[in-house]
Amino acid sequence: MIAARRPLHTRAQRTSVGRTAATVTVTAALLTFGLTAAPAQAASAATTTVTDAAGLVAAFAAGGTVTLGADIDVPSTGPALNVVPGHPVTLDLNGQDLSAAGAPYLAGVGVPAGTELVIGDSRTGGSLDATGGDDAAGIGGQPFEDGGTVTITGGTVTAQGGTDAITLWTGGAGIGGGFLGAGGTTTITGGTVTAHGGATAAGIGGGYGGNGGTTTISGGDVTATGGDQGAGIGGGNGGTNGGITTISGGTVTAQAGIYASGIGGGQGSVGVGNGGTVTITGGVVTANGGLQGTAIGGGAFTGDGGALTIGNGAQVTVSASSAPGSFLIGGASNTAAFGSLSNSGSLTITPGSALTIPAGTTVQNSGTIVNNGTISGAGAINNTGAIIGTGSVGSTVGVGANSFELTFDTTTTGPGNTPVTIAPMRVYASTLAAAQLSLPALTAIPHYGFSWSTDAARTTAMTPTTVLTRDLTLYSTFTLDRHIVSFDPQGGSAVASRTTDYGTTIAAPGASSRTGFTLNGWYTAPTGGTKWNFANAVTGDVTLYAQWTAVAVVTPPTPTPTPTPTPMPTATPTATPTPTVTPSAAPAAVDPQLASTGFGGGAAGLGALILLIAGLTAIIVHRRIRKV
Numbered sequence: 001m002i003a004a005r006r007p008l009h010t011r012a013q014r015t016s017v018g019r020t021a022a023t024v025t026v027t028a029a030l031l032t033f034g035l036t037a038a039p040a041q042a043a044s045a046a047t048t049t050v051t052d053a054a055g056l057v058a059a060f061a062a063g064g065t066v067t068l069g070a071d072i073d074v075p076s077t078g079p080a081l082n083v084v085p086g087h088p089v090t091l092d093l094n095g096q097d098l099s100a101a102g103a104p105y106l107a108g109v110g111v112p113a114g115t116e117l118v119i120g121d122s123r124t125g126g127s128l129d130a131t132g133g134d135d136a137a138g139i140g141g142q143p144f145e146d147g148g149t150v151t152i153t154g155g156t157v158t159a160q161g162g163t164d165a166i167t168l169w170t171g172g173a174g175i176g177g178g179f180l181g182a183g184g185t186t187t188i189t190g191g192t193v194t195a196h197g198g199a200t201a202a203g204i205g206g207g208y209g210g211n212g213g214t215t216t217i218s219g220g221d222v223t224a225t226g227g228d229q230g231a232g233i234g235g236g237n238g239g240t241n242g243g244i245t246t247i248s249g250g251t252v253t254a255q256a257g258i259y260a261s262g263i264g265g266g267q268g269s270v271g272v273g274n275g276g277t278v279t280i281t282g283g284v285v286t287a288n289g290g291l292q293g294t295a296i297g298g299g300a301f302t303g304d305g306g307a308l309t310i311g312n313g314a315q316v317t318v319s320a321s322s323a324p325g326s327f328l329i330g331g332a333s334n335t336a337a338f339g340s341l342s343n344s345g346s347l348t349i350t351p352g353s354a355l356t357i358p359a360g361t362t363v364q365n366s367g368t369i370v371n372n373g374t375i376s377g378a379g380a381i382n383n384t385g386a387i388i389g390t391g392s393v394g395s396t397v398g399v400g401a402n403s404f405e406l407t408f409d410t411t412t413t414g415p416g417n418t419p420v421t422i423a424p425m426r427v428y429a430s431t432l433a434a435a436q437l438s439l440p441a442l443t444a445i446p447h448y449g450f451s452w453s454t455d456a457a458r459t460t461a462m463t464p465t466t467v468l469t470r471d472l473t474l475y476s477t478f479t480l481d482r483h484i485v486s487f488d489p490q491g492g493s494a495v496a497s498r499t500t501d502y503g504t505t506i507a508a509p510g511a512s513s514r515t516g517f518t519l520n521g522w523y524t525a526p527t528g529g530t531k532w533n534f535a536n537a538v539t540g541d542v543t544l545y546a547q548w549t550a551v552a553v554v555t556p557p558t559p560t561p562t563p564t565p566t567p568m569p570t571a572t573p574t575a576t577p578t579p580t581v582t583p584s585a586a587p588a589a590v591d592p593q594l595a596s597t598g599f600g601g602g603a604a605g606l607g608a609l610i611l612l613i614a615g616l617t618a619i620i621v622h623r624r625i626r627k628v
Contacts, residue, residue, distance in 0.1 A: 063087025068096035076101040082110035090118040093126025102133035111148040121155035132162035135179035137172040147176040147184025154191040161198030170208040171198020183213020197227035200237035212243025219250040226257035229267035242276030262287030265299035273299035275306025298332040305330030305339025314345035320353040349373040387428035412476040433464040486543040517548035
């Protein structure tokens with residue numbers, strides 16, 4: 001269908017025909033609806049609640065805050081819904097549905113240059129569906145008018161640019177300029193926005209022949225689709241450039257029309273269709289290029305690339321058309337200027353897409369390029385970040401900074417090891433972890449662990465976080481498995497665990513102690529199990545358990561205390577009377593027999609005998625008293 005259309009006119013002829021037809025028809029339409037130029041009215045800050053089309057049209061003309069009080073349909077056969085210069089409008093959908101269709105050559109909601117419309121929804125569920133008439137924007141300018149200032153903060157907004165019914169291939173933007181009109185200023189902070197350009201116009205941006213204007217997106221869910229030869233966001237067919245696009249948040253999908261870019265220029269020729277300035281600092285952005293166009297950059301066939309900056313925190317996915325001669329980022333031909341690309345966020349190249357960097361161009365990458373397609377060309381990448389993914393990087397691309405080759409030496413000692421050949425690996429990051437790469441592994445040897453070392457002595461292991469600063473040769477390394485023997489004392493004193501190589505033994509630990517128990521030994525289970533023989537080799541991690549036997553304690557009987565005897569009273573002995581001695585006048589003669597007893601004779605002997613008898617008598621009396 002497009003191929004059949006293109007030969008109808010040259011660009012100059014198309015412009016002349018379109019302009020003439022549009023001028024005549026627009027003039028007629030303006031006269032029909034009484035919208036010829038009139039003196040500007042004073043700005044108003046009124047707040048108006050409307051419930052029908054006539055009230056809405058009048059409220060728009062007056063300006064101020066307009067709140068929908070009911071669902072409203074503004075048909076193409078009635079007065080047009082336009083914002084008037086000097087009377088900015090804030091439209092509160094208020095949970096209601098508004099449908100507005102422009103008559104031929106009139107916008108669905110007219111917001112030309114010099115006017116301002118803010119669209120929001122103070123409740124939920126409100127919607128605006130705006131459809132432009134021939135060559136007019138859904139929301140924005142009429143033919144030959146640039147778009148005004150449109151801000152969307154909420155609600156569900158759908159804008160469809162109109163296509164010329166005569167030529168069938170000129171049109172107005174979904175949001176932005178009409179035929180030959182630039183895109184104006186579009187700001188989206190929230191809501192769900194779907195904008196589709198009429199033929200040869202952008203989804204958001206310029207109409208046919210119009211530049212992209214200024215588009216700023218910080219939130220919401222936005223889908224912008226270009227008409228044939230129009231950018232998703234940017235310029236229309238023949239527009240000089242894609243304008244200025246800034247995205248800091250939200251979810252954005254920009255789909256090019258045929259021969260155009262997802263974000264950037266529409267179809268162009270020499271000097272037109274250039275990419276403009278695209279800055280993405282946040283959000284999730286997907287840009288799809290059209291046939292022989294680019295995802296972000298110039299439009300087919302000769303549009304130069306623009307300045308593309310992807311900031312930290314932004315996630316950008318780009319996809320080129322699978323048709324031959326299609327490009328991904330930059331210029332739309334081998335002779336077009338690439339422009340510039342700086343990435344510090346995340347840039348994903350989809351499978352089947354190719355980023356071609358021409359000679360003399362250096363791409364700056366301090367973020368992550370997820371290359372699932374192809375990077376080719378004779379240019380360079382200053383890669384202080386990472387290039388990851390399943391795609392390929394051509395040998396003619398000069399990748400500087402983080403670009404390291406790893407080669408592999410497998411001539412290591414190891415039981416049963418046979419050296420093998422492993423292809424070198426290219427790492428486009430400072431570590432394997434950053435590159436999301438894993439090193440190859442050799443055939444496993446039972447009871448040996450495998451790793452790679454960075455030195456021939458195999459003293460330094462290569463890990464996922466080892467920082468690369470140069471090309472490296474890695475050496476295969478086999479080491480015996482090591483196992484841990486743990487000891488559970490089960491109530492006894494603690495015993496430290498042991499680590500040993502596979503197939504080796506460990507010495508019995510020092511005895512664990514437990515009061516009142518005797519250690520039976522170390523077993524493979526808390527109860528039962530097998531008693532561990534410390535002469536056996538360790539072949540795996542194991543926990544050994546102390547098992548105990550309680551020691552029997554004999555308790556001696558408590559002795560019965562012996563009663564203390566009551567002492568007997570002590571009797572007072574009777575005094576022995578002292579015998580009276582009668583002195584004799586003269587000593588008697590000593591009997592010889594008495595003399596032999598020692599007492600002698602006379603008075604002295606008799607006195608001694610009396611004293612003896614008295615003492616014996618006292619002793620006998622004393623003993624009798626004790627017995628009593």
